[in-house]
Amino acid sequence: MAYTRLAEIPVNIKAAFERIKEVRLPDRAVLRTLNKHYYVYIDTVTYDRATKRAKVHSEYIGRIVEDGSFIEKQSIKKRDLLSGAIEIIREHGGQVIMQEKNERESKQSQQESCVDKTDLDVLTTLSMNGLSTYASLGRRLGMSEAGMDYKVKSLETLYGIRYLPELNMQKLSYSKYMLLIKFIGERPDPYLVKEVFSKDPRVVIVAMVTGDYDIIAYFYAKDSKEVAYFVYEMRMGTRLKSYESVWYATPFFDDYGFTPLREETYALLRERVWVKPSKKKLHPGEVILDTEEPEVRRYNKFTNMTDTEYKVLLELGRNGRSSFKEIAEKLDISPAAASYAYVNLKAKGFVKRITLTIERLPIRYNALLFADIIEGEKVEKTRKELLMEIIEGGNWLTNRYTLVGDVDSPHGIVFILPVFNENDIIMAEQRIKNKVKGVKIRTAIMSTILLGNFCYRRFDSTYTSQYDTLVNEYKAIEPRPKLDYEE
Numbered sequence: 001m002a003y004t005r006l007a008e009i010p011v012n013i014k015a016a017f018e019r020i021k022e023v024r025l026p027d028r029a030v031l032r033t034l035n036k037h038y039y040v041y042i043d044t045v046t047y048d049r050a051t052k053r054a055k056v057h058s059e060y061i062g063r064i065v066e067d068g069s070f071i072e073k074q075s076i077k078k079r080d081l082l083s084g085a086i087e088i089i090r091e092h093g094g095q096v097i098m099q100e101k102n103e104r105e106s107k108q109s110q111q112e113s114c115v116d117k118t119d120l121d122v123l124t125t126l127s128m129n130g131l132s133t134y135a136s137l138g139r140r141l142g143m144s145e146a147g148m149d150y151k152v153k154s155l156e157t158l159y160g161i162r163y164l165p166e167l168n169m170q171k172l173s174y175s176k177y178m179l180l181i182k183f184i185g186e187r188p189d190p191y192l193v194k195e196v197f198s199k200d201p202r203v204v205i206v207a208m209v210t211g212d213y214d215i216i217a218y219f220y221a222k223d224s225k226e227v228a229y230f231v232y233e234m235r236m237g238t239r240l241k242s243y244e245s246v247w248y249a250t251p252f253f254d255d256y257g258f259t260p261l262r263e264e265t266y267a268l269l270r271e272r273v274w275v276k277p278s279k280k281k282l283h284p285g286e287v288i289l290d291t292e293e294p295e296v297r298r299y300n301k302f303t304n305m306t307d308t309e310y311k312v313l314l315e316l317g318r319n320g321r322s323s324f325k326e327i328a329e330k331l332d333i334s335p336a337a338a339s340y341a342y343v344n345l346k347a348k349g350f351v352k353r354i355t356l357t358i359e360r361l362p363i364r365y366n367a368l369l370f371a372d373i374i375e376g377e378k379v380e381k382t383r384k385e386l387l388m389e390i391i392e393g394g395n396w397l398t399n400r401y402t403l404v405g406d407v408d409s410p411h412g413i414v415f416i417l418p419v420f421n422e423n424d425i426i427m428a429e430q431r432i433k434n435k436v437k438g439v440k441i442r443t444a445i446m447s448t449i450l451l452g453n454f455c456y457r458r459f460d461s462t463y464t465s466q467y468d469t470l471v472n473e474y475k476a477i478e479p480r481p482k483l484d485y486e487e
Contacts, residue, residue, distance in 0.1 A: 012068035013038050037443060038064045063422065066210045071422060119155060120458065127457035128485040130163040130320050130354035136487055160360030163320030165313065166258050171349040172272055174220040177227055178252040178407060181215040184244040194450040196238040201264040202230065205452035209368065211444030218259055248409065256390050256404035256464060260357060260455050266317050273310045274301035308333060312341040320354040357455040358398065366446040367425045369415040371432060371439040378438025384474045385435035391461040395420055402454045416454060
């Protein structure tokens with residue numbers, strides 16, 4: 001963290017800092033920078049009689065972002081020091097990203113205080129198996145079936161829980177890509193960006209960001225040729241072509257977490273539905289082949305979805321906790337057929353599990369941390385520490401990271417971090433820097449998610465590839481018994 005000369009910082013940042021200094025803090029407000037982010041501290045100097053030296057105590061109070069907005073640290077106790085500064089910023093037309101009278105902090109504190117170990121165990125179990133019955137949950141946690149019914153429904157209401165299938169898109173012939181856009185000069189209206197990308201079912205998430213890029217998007221494609229067509233269509237075939245910009249598309253290999261599909265994206269999977277072969281068409285019959293051509297695979301129901309399986313998957317995409325009886329009534333099939341279709345979807349590897357996502361979270365925003373690999377040898381030597389960072393700890397309600405993946409251009413690792421308190425992103429940056437060598441950290445903030453969303457849950461780390469590597473390859477941690485969430 002370095003001190004910053006006002007002459008060297010952007011105009012918006014400088015103006016916002018000067019307005020803060022106008023309010024009783026001219027000699028104590030200090031602006032520091034880290035990775036092109038600007039943080040405001042209040043320095044207090046005290047004299048230690050024992051050592052006969054002056055000591056400086058720095059209190060972090062918030063950060064100033066690119067557009068001059070001041071994001072206040074929610075846990076600050078000396079709020080009166082900032083109240084006047086906030087009013088001055090408003091009078092000058094600046095934006096202040098905060099909740100009046102500490103509403104957000106109060107709400108989060110109330111929610112944290114009412115979450116006990118049983119609540120967290122329920123959230124973990126439902127994250128691992130969203131179809132767990134109240135009876136099995138009750139046996140696991142020592143509660144009656146009726147009591148567990150009430151507990152789960154209370155949590156669903158409190159946190160806006162939604163259940164959804166976690167798919168293996170690679171098994172379904174799709175790979176994930178990340179698109180990054182930087183505009184030169186004028187940026188398009190967010191509504192235009194949303195309109196453009198929402199029309200393509202391959203797109204699952206689009207967000208406006210601050211930092212090195214203006215837009216980040218995740219989308220699915222079958223191969224690099226389709227990626228090239230996708231980028232060309234989005235850039236040259238829409239109203240975005242009138243904006244000067246630089247576009248980057250890179251493969252994104254999920255290492256941790258997953259990205260939920262939009263309802264429109266399920267339409268892509270329709271082509272994986274098995275079609276009964278014509279008598280005139282040569283086909284291998286109902287035999288599983290290791291080297292199947294796409295046109296042959298479509299005529300093999302053992303490596304594709306049947307029509308019933310596809311329809312059941314659509315219903316689970318709308319509500320992953322729907323009973324098979326409810327699904328059967330909608331599809332006019334038997335409950336046994338609906339259940340059998342789900343079992344087959346899992347057996348074929350298309351569906352990993354039914355999980356949950358918490359949609360009502362007191363998060364401030366999502367942060368992106370780009371760990372660009374500068375020295376591969378150093379990264380490899382600290383890989384163990386990287387894996388530990390991904391699965392260790394977490395927030396009070398969710399896993400520490402929502403999504404972690406490798407990217408090719410620039411070669412590195414991308415972390416998606418839900419930020420509950422302003423210090424979360426600073427601490428994450430510092431942890432990665434201390435643990436992982438040979439990388440350069442860049443950060444960005446998702447100011448607005450325009451399309452789709454991430455999955456926020458409590459995933460059991462013993463079921464991650466990171467855990468298996470730490471146990472089996474590095475012998476870094478003692479193996480823990482894995483709970484059976486299917487019972």
